[in-house]
Amino acid sequence: MPRRSVVVAFALSGSLAVYSAEARADDARPDDLEPSAAPAAAPEPLPAPPSADPAAAEPVPERGRGGDDPPRHRAKRARVLFIEPTLGIGTPVGLAGGSLVWAPDKLIALAAGAGAGLGGLQVAAGVRGRASATERLAFSFGAGWSMGGVTLEERGLFFGIFSAMGHSSARAPEYRWDRAQMLDFDIALEHDAGDLVLRPFLGLGYVLNRADAASGTPCPSGCAATSVRAFPYLGMSFAYGIL
Numbered sequence: 001m002p003r004r005s006v007v008v009a010f011a012l013s014g015s016l017a018v019y020s021a022e023a024r025a026d027d028a029r030p031d032d033l034e035p036s037a038a039p040a041a042a043p044e045p046l047p048a049p050p051s052a053d054p055a056a057a058e059p060v061p062e063r064g065r066g067g068d069d070p071p072r073h074r075a076k077r078a079r080v081l082f083i084e085p086t087l088g089i090g091t092p093v094g095l096a097g098g099s100l101v102w103a104p105d106k107l108i109a110l111a112a113g114a115g116a117g118l119g120g121l122q123v124a125a126g127v128r129g130r131a132s133a134t135e136r137l138a139f140s141f142g143a144g145w146s147m148g149g150v151t152l153e154e155r156g157l158f159f160g161i162f163s164a165m166g167h168s169s170a171r172a173p174e175y176r177w178d179r180a181q182m183l184d185f186d187i188a189l190e191h192d193a194g195d196l197v198l199r200p201f202l203g204l205g206y207v208l209n210r211a212d213a214a215s216g217t218p219c220p221s222g223c224a225a226t227s228v229r230a231f232p233y234l235g236m237s238f239a240y241g242i243l
Contacts, residue, residue: 084113086099088234091203092203093123111126148182202232204231
């Protein structure tokens with residue numbers, strides 16, 4: 001075979017091989033190309049793992065102007081023990097005295113104290129019931145016992161308060177008890193002012209040991225106290241919580 005024929009045949013065989021490969025590639029492709037799928041959404045970020053330190057989860061308080069950390073606000077603890085100075089006229093603890101008050105509950109309180117009156121030393125003890133009106137105001141009702149020197153006039157109930165101050169009339173009979181045993185009742189309004197509890201009160205004292213009265217001028221010798229067994233009193237207390 002001539003050399004030229006061999007070259008032509010070799011070229012034709014190479015062309016047929018290339019055409020056959022292209023045909024097989026076209027058969028492998030689908031006729032209708034499907035649209036490309038939408039890109040997948042970005043995964044949501046995982047929540048941060050809980051901190052092992054509980055204090056780290058608490059918000060950091062703002063610092064003060066001077067750079068110091070502000071004090072933590074703590075819940076106000078109920079006070080149960082009070083020191084209670086008292087001023088008044090004819091009170092169970094005299095003109096000036098003091099009491100120790102124990103309030104185990106909001107509804108009740110126990111008090112015991114002593115003071116100085118015109119008749120000398122006076123001691124007292126009693127119980128109080130409380131009824132709250134608002135967050136800072138309450139009504140108080142007290143009953144108790146007291147003992148001390150008392151001088152009263154015969155003229156009636158409302159003159160007793162002047163006798164407790166030492167002002168007695170020369171015309172009316174008066175009676176003196178060196179150690180009068182008294183039953184006391186009072187009503188009060190209590191105002192919680194924060195560090196202090198203000199307690200204005202009005203009360204009534206009743207002498208139990210009438211037979212122990214000593215009569216004075218111008219009462220004739222041997223006269224006995226009759227209607228002069230009760231007297232009003234008033235005062236103001238300032239209670240300070242210590243526990």
